[in-house]
Amino acid sequence: MTIAILGAGVMGSTLVSALLRAGRDPADIVVSDKVTARTEQVAAQHGVRGLSAAEAIDGADIVVLAVKPQDMAALLEDFGGLVGRDALVLSIAAGISTDFLERRLGDGVSVVRAMPNTAALVDQAMSALARGRHCTDEHLREAERLLGAVGAVITLDEQHMDAVTAISGSGPAYIFFVVEAMIEAGVLLGLPRATASELTVQTLYGAATMMRETGQHPTVLREQVSSPGGTSVAALRKLEDHKVRAAFLTAMEAAARRSAELSASD
Incomplete structure (x- = not known):
């Protein structure tokens, strides 16, 4: 089974690496990027084939669209017609709907929209899938197996993908932001940065x-740490005073809204 990955950026190259770790034959993986030097770099790094987009799509059983959302329309306009009728098209571009893809790929093409996150770099991604109108059960299972190489996978209705983008797709950025703040607090309190x-x-x-x-609810676990009159309660009170919970809700609503705007730009 030949897998063509169009887009050799962070997610594209991460997927190549994960597929190889999962036992895929390097000869079955083709990578392509609009920047030729990037194609050559990723192909040489992983021992896979590096080809033009047209050559990569030709005969591919799975075509992974890992380009930036703003580049998707041009890519499909130039090469969408080359995708085989029996191929699976898997898109990991944020905000690109299955309808957008199907209208540019032609009737009957199996399309799956996916939202992984950058934890794919360490095989701990959270990926959500939404199937298109023509996606077969076998193609959906193949998409689940493919992204299962980089972490956990769930399948849901496409109407939930904006929420998924806001929670797990962008989620690592929120966690890193909090970690940055905790480390800075440690330094402020006198700890060496490495220790913090x-x-x-x-x-x-x-x-x-x-x-x-x-499997316990986070509220239960938080209460187990928060002794009455203790240090955790004092800290949590300050977080509530600064409306940190509300800030997170507002931030995720903004992320979901932006994902919907990208979809609406179809």
């Missing part, structure tokens, strides 16, 4: 692991 970083990252990892392994 180690304390923060391990605390984040441990808290996430607790939630996953215990």
Whole structure:
């Protein structure tokens, strides 16, 4: 099964690497980027084939669209007609709807829209899939297997993809933002930066692991840490005073709204 990955940026090259770690044959993976030097760099780095977009699409069983949203229309206008009738088209571009893709690929082409996140770099991505009108069950399963190489996968209705983008798609940025703040606080309190970083990252990892392994609601876990009159309660009071919870809600609403605007630009 030949997989053509169009777009050799962060997500495209990450997917190439993950597929190889999952046991895919390098000979079955083709990469292409509008910047020829980038195509050659990623192909040489991973030992896969680097071709032009037209050559990559020709005969591909799966075509992964990993280009920037603003480049999608031009790519499909130039090369969309080359996609085989029996091929699966998997898009990981934010805000690009299955309808947008189907209108440019022709009737009957199986399309799946996906929203992974950058944790794919360490095989811990959260990816959500939405199937197009013509997507077969087998193609959907193939998309699930492909993105399963980089982490967890769920399938849902496309109407929820803007929310997915706001929560898990952009989510790593929020976490990194919070981690930055915690590290800076450690430095402010007199800790060496390396020590503050180690304390923060391990605390984040441990808290996430607790939630996953215990299955308990985060409110329950938070209350277990928050002794009456203690340090955690004092800190949480300040976060509430500064409306941090409301700020997160507002930020995610803004992300979802921007995702919807990108879709509306069809």
